[in-house]
Amino acid sequence: MKDFIALRDYSQDELRAILDLATVLKRELREGSVNHQKLKGKVLGMIFEKSSTRTRVSFETGIFQLGGMGLFLSSADIQMGRGEPIKDTAQVLSRYVDAIMIRTFAHSTVEELARHATIPVINGLSDLLHPCQVLSDMLTMMEYSGGKTLDQVKIAYIGDGNNMANSLLYGAATVGYNIAVASPSGYTIPADIIRDCQSRATKLGVDIVLGDDPAAAIKDADFVYTDVWASMGQESEQAKRVAAFANYTVTADLMKLAKPDAKFMHCLPAHRGEEVSAEVCDGPQSIIYDQAENRLHAQKAVMVHLMA
Ligand code: CP
Ligand code: NVA
Numbered sequence: 001m002k003d004f005i006a007l008r009d010y011s012q013d014e015l016r017a018i019l020d021l022a023t024v025l026k027r028e029l030r031e032g033s034v035n036h037q038k039l040k041g042k043v044l045g046m047i048f049e050k051s052s053t054r055t056r057v058s059f060e061t062g063i064f065q066l067g068g069m070g071l072f073l074s075s076a077d078i079q080m081g082r083g084e085p086i087k088d089t090a091q092v093l094s095r096y097v098d099a100i101m102i103r104t105f106a107h108s109t110v111e112e113l114a115r116h117a118t119i120p121v122i123n124g125l126s127d128l129l130h131p132c133q134v135l136s137d138m139l140t141m142m143e144y145s146g147g148k149t150l151d152q153v154k155i156a157y158i159g160d161g162n163n164m165a166n167s168l169l170y171g172a173a174t175v176g177y178n179i180a181v182a183s184p185s186g187y188t189i190p191a192d193i194i195r196d197c198q199s200r201a202t203k204l205g206v207d208i209v210l211g212d213d214p215a216a217a218i219k220d221a222d223f224v225y226t227d228v229w230a231s232m233g234q235e236s237e238q239a240k241r242v243a244a245f246a247n248y249t250v251t252a253d254l255m256k257l258a259k260p261d262a263k264f265m266h267c268l269p270a271h272r273g274e275e276v277s278a279e280v281c282d283g284p285q286s287i288i289y290d291q292a293e294n295r296l297h298a299q300k301a302v303m304v305h306l307m308a
Helices: 012-031 054-065 086-096 107-116 131-144 163-174 191-204 214-218 235-244 288-307
Strands: 043-048 069-074 099-103 121-123 154-158 178-182 208-211 223-226 263-266
Touching (some): 012 131, 043 086, 054 288, 086 099, 099 107, 121 131, 131 288, 154 163, 154 214, 191 208, 208 214
Parallel strands (some): 099 121, 154 178, 154 223
């Protein structure tokens, strides 16, 4: 039985097959030929220990379009939020539903849930990784790469070495695209992830470059990506982080150093005036809403891959 917890657990061929399926499902939906049979009668339990707009709505809508249904399980309402062991939650939900999606804090919670569940578990974001977002972003980059294959494009990530940065690095190391990351010291991607990704990327023939200079990272980039400076759970560090990231705003001037037709990407929610200027976030180079839409198509493909 397979889970979708981390991109590193998947081969390049498997991820490409899921992305191809996402492209087909997207086209079918656009043409109005929705196939409600693929996951007919299946139920996805969706545990949320953190807020969500995109993840919740795209999973719930996606499973419905495939013929099944999603169950929104807020940790404020289920017994897990009152301390029921993860093991018991995993075992019991496995008797009712066909797969579990979880958004939580510690990555070990996702892994523990998967260890005890007898059904597939999907990581809908942990403090460490956000694989569903990066899978969707790969689909978006394929659509906007102007005929180039992903191994021919460069993405620049400017900002915090957080769950998004970690997963973007794993995306480079699994599907294969070039990436340059600029983060201030003290906020870099963990060293073990860098080591793991660099050795995988070398085998794929793509470059991973790390540094602290946004201008150097963004040079000749096809895609420029950023994320919030304080992630969910780090709200108390907001002021300290705003100071540490002062020179890391993606502005129109910084965008000029990327390729002239470079696209701006953000997983959302965005803080205009912090990690990105409103001019860039809402400007002609921004593809943030296409990214958000692709959560639906990519995750439908993940669910078909795991649950059909
Ligand atoms: N990008 C993302 O995961 O958005 P939500 O927090 O709204 O789910
Ligand atoms: N890094 C952000 C991503 C939100 C989708 C967070 O974890 O809050």
